[in-house]
Amino acid sequence: MAKISIVGAGQAGLQLGVGLLERGFEVVITSNQTGEQIRNGRVTSSQCMFDRALQNERDLGLNFWEGEVPVEGIQFAVPVPGGGNALKWSARLDRPAQSIDQRLKMPRWMDAFIAAGGELRIADVGIPELEDLHKESDLVIVASGKGEIGRLFQRDETRSRFDKPQRSLALTYVHGMRAREKHTAVNFNAVPGIGEYFVFPALTLSGPCEIMVFEGIIGGPMDRWAEVKGPEEHFAESLRILREYVPDEYERSKDCVLTDDLGVLAGRFPPTIRKPILTLPSGGLALGMGDSVCLNDPVTGQGSNNASHAAAAYLAAILDHGDRPFDAAFMQDAFERYWDYARFVVEWTNGILLPPTENQQKVLAAAQHDPRVAHWFANGFNDPRTFFPVIADPQAADAFLGVAA
Template sequence: MRRVAIIGAGQAGLQLALGLRSAGYEVTVVSERTAEEVRGGGVMSTQLMFGPALALERAAGLNLWDDLAPVMRGFEMTQWDPAAEAPRSRFTASFDEEVRSVDQRLKLAAWLELFEARGGRVEYRSAGADELAGIAGRHDLTVVATGRGALSSLFGRDAERSAYDRPQRTLACFYASGVEGRGAASDAYARVTGVPPAGDAIVMRALTVGGRCDILLIEGKFGGPYDCWGDRPAPEEGLRRAVELLRVYAPWEYERFAKAEPTDAGAALYGAITPTVRHGVAELGDGQCVLGMADAVVVNDPITGQGANNAARAAASYLDAIVRRGDLSFDGPWMRRTFAEYWKSAQHVHAFTDLMLRQPPADHVVRLLEAAFEHPAAAHRFTNGYADPLDYRDWLMDPAGAERYLAEIARAD
């Protein structure tokens, strides 16, 4: 029986671990926290997942919350500047496939327990960089699936693929209960309000440890009014501050959140992420290599909601490559091919996210979004590209393709 070690117990690491156990591999996961500690800890992300990623979970039998997690049926985008006289612009569009968010405290805790129930081995501890050679020596393959700490730095930044060398946004995330609807279909949508001097306020429905809730993610521009989380306030104070910001910069969301309260003592998360692509393989010396996966090697800002989807795709891609390898060695060349195969999809996710962070936005992107506010077909296509950013390649990502698409929309009028 082939032995695989996976360092990191997040979406990618546990999805891969469970898939390998089902395929008959002996798998060891190194997790910093127990299931109980994960479930009772602080929120870790917004984990918005689109149809293709949810289908990967369902195919693996890991969709444990289909009867509980709310489905977001559509997307609403609003842009305005409260200091300007121009009215706000808004469009809504339906998702072609289901979209859900399940608190990773729920998901990862349950998957850890499921992995152990299926005969997987978990070492509850941190793994340092100096331990990797020993771990690799005891296993046929070692996969690093944690993007935190010194382990990810072993893979080295890929300067050609990394557009930014510092965070582009300051982030604050709150899980809230008591959010009241406005009696509109968009109450159940994923919603984005963009304000040029401030940043973006993103709202989505979710399932958390105490039941259904709403998540508010503030993507603040540095130096702007949304950049106010340096003191890392407790959830109650942080949410109060965020709601006061909504009063000014997204009053239609303020109406919903005015009476909201944090869902629990761990319902706030703050930070800033540097979008980065690293090399997929780390060489440890003496011919030893380890393979990086998901956030360990490709890190995206959450502005486009791609993190959990990226992790699910990585786990599925790596599982397929490992099983197809059979009894052959998991050597360095195979690892590099495995990462290269995964990068075929990850590159579109990363490029889309980088483009949406760009300031000032590219001219063709501005024009395409303006078209989305006027043309339902453009709004629908933009909305559903989130599920698989490959669709953006030939129009949103390409100025010449944007011109062709804009001309196509004009002819359709």
């Protein structure tokens, strides 16, 4: 059986690694962090995953938290200053979503990978290490997330819409938020001209929590994280934003406490699609996977879902390829299989980062009056292909809303 080396023990790398082991491949994963370092480190994501991606994990027996802290719906609101909302609707997901803190999940998955016979090495991989991996393996896959090494892959100008960060991002993990009524949900708030705020239940190291996600328009009043020093100031800034721009959410959040001092994160990055094949100085090739080659803004909560679907697509491509060598044609084909799905996620996500079109506003407003439209929209997070052509084409939207009405 072929030997496959993967760089990065995150959502994409570990899921693919475990899937390959199950099919009899020899697999080496190299991670620049031990499980303990990940567990004792800073939060990395809000990592909300929808049912199709969770099913990929169930299929591999990686669903160690099945049924815990379910996210049962999506609420969409456009808050107005002083309280209340210009628009507000919610709908249930057909099957729950879930967010497991990657500090909890990845160390557990590393253990599962080793228990299944995988070799886990700890090293920070650069070009010399990639060359070594290339010599000893039939295929090298780089799943290094936002790690530096991913920048070796050339940016794909035709597939990348932006060359600068579009949002200032922040995460605040808290305990003690007042539960929303009826069912749990991602409460997504779009504050025109300011940014987006969404919040939902998750499981962290200290038990169930809520994750606040701030997406501030660059240079705007939700982009003051650079002035913040330390976790307490980060928490206070989170509450300031809610008090001023999302008052309904402030009301249920004002008595929260941070989960832990490392339960906060702030940063920004340009959403970037890269060419999936890296040519090493020796002429050897490596294939990119997950965020390393398809990095989206988190505003639609799709990155971990994408990473999971990438791992599933690459596993299928490797199995279909049989005994033939893993050449450039194989690598491009594996990525295109994934891109056939991911391009819809990328287009939807990039669209959300721009001012909403009239068409998008019409569809979102219709959801307030028609529960079927709300249900369609909420469940589109599970498979964003279903948003198209409606969100991109006014005629398709009219036809869709006409039928739904």
